[in-house]
Amino acid sequence: MVAPIDGYIVEKNISENMAVRSDNGTNLFTVSDLNVIWVIADVYESDLSKVNIGDPVDITTLAYPDKTFKGTVQKINSLLDPVSKTLKLRIVLNNTDGLLKPEMFTIVKVHSANTTKYITIPTRALVFDNSKYTVVVAKNDTTFQKRVVKVLRSDGDKTTILEGVTPGERIVTDGSLLVSFSAQ
Numbered sequence: 001m002v003a004p005i006d007g008y009i010v011e012k013n014i015s016e017n018m019a020v021r022s023d024n025g026t027n028l029f030t031v032s033d034l035n036v037i038w039v040i041a042d043v044y045e046s047d048l049s050k051v052n053i054g055d056p057v058d059i060t061t062l063a064y065p066d067k068t069f070k071g072t073v074q075k076i077n078s079l080l081d082p083v084s085k086t087l088k089l090r091i092v093l094n095n096t097d098g099l100l101k102p103e104m105f106t107i108v109k110v111h112s113a114n115t116t117k118y119i120t121i122p123t124r125a126l127v128f129d130n131s132k133y134t135v136v137v138a139k140n141d142t143t144f145q146k147r148v149v150k151v152l153r154s155d156g157d158k159t160t161i162l163e164g165v166t167p168g169e170r171i172v173t174d175g176s177l178l179v180s181f182s183a184q
Contacts, residue, residue: 007033010102034102037095039071041108042086046153050112051076057091058109061100069093069100073110119161123154125173135165136172144172 011030014020020028039059043051053076059069071093080087091108093100126149127134137145149164165171 001028003029003031005031005033007031010034032102034098034100035094035096037093037100038074039091039093039100039106039108041089041091041106042081042084043076043089043110044153045080045085045087048076048087050116051089051110052112055113056111057093058111059091059093060107062105064099067099069095118152119165119167120158121161121165121171122173123157123159125171126151126154126159137165138170138172 008031009029010032011027013026014028039057051073053073055073057071057073059071060067061069071091073089074092075090077088077090089108089110121135125135127136132148133151134146134148137147139145147164150162152160152162154160
């Protein structure tokens with residue numbers, strides 16, 4: 001059997017001693033050219049306004065943590081995933097060295113033309129109190145102030161804040177729950 005194009009077999013739907021029939025419309029093999037590939041990434045609904053077609057992208061992988069692959073956002077899907085509340089981005093990048101393989105886990109950083117800056121704090125600094133998020137700001141070594149903050153999003157150990165603190169202010173990160181009650 002000869003493939004009509006050069007590439008790699010990325011899907012095989014046949015096994016040894018299997019009968020091949022002409023009335024079966026299933027492809028026996030899927031061959032792909034992996035020199036130029038797509039990376040499909042999720043973007044949170046809150047970040048949609050920051051991503052545009054044509055934005056440059058840096059991609060890192062678990063397999064090659066010290067290597068950065070460069071790509072470009074080619075397409076932004078129109079339908080939001082109702083469970084994850086994310087939208088799919090299609091990123092195109094050159095893979096002539098063949099390092100990237102199908103189904104690899106990647107970390108995608110989009111370099112958006114949007115220059116809005118936000119404050120990011122450790123998530124452990126947040127205290128949820130009376131249906132509001134608060135942080136404890138250190139005025140000096142002995143004076144503390146409890147402040148309501150508006151959270152944009154939380155990504156594991158980092159939380160992005162929209163309002164409530166300003167750059168350069170010191171916030172309590174360890175023991176903030178204990179200090180918040182005394183800072184009333």
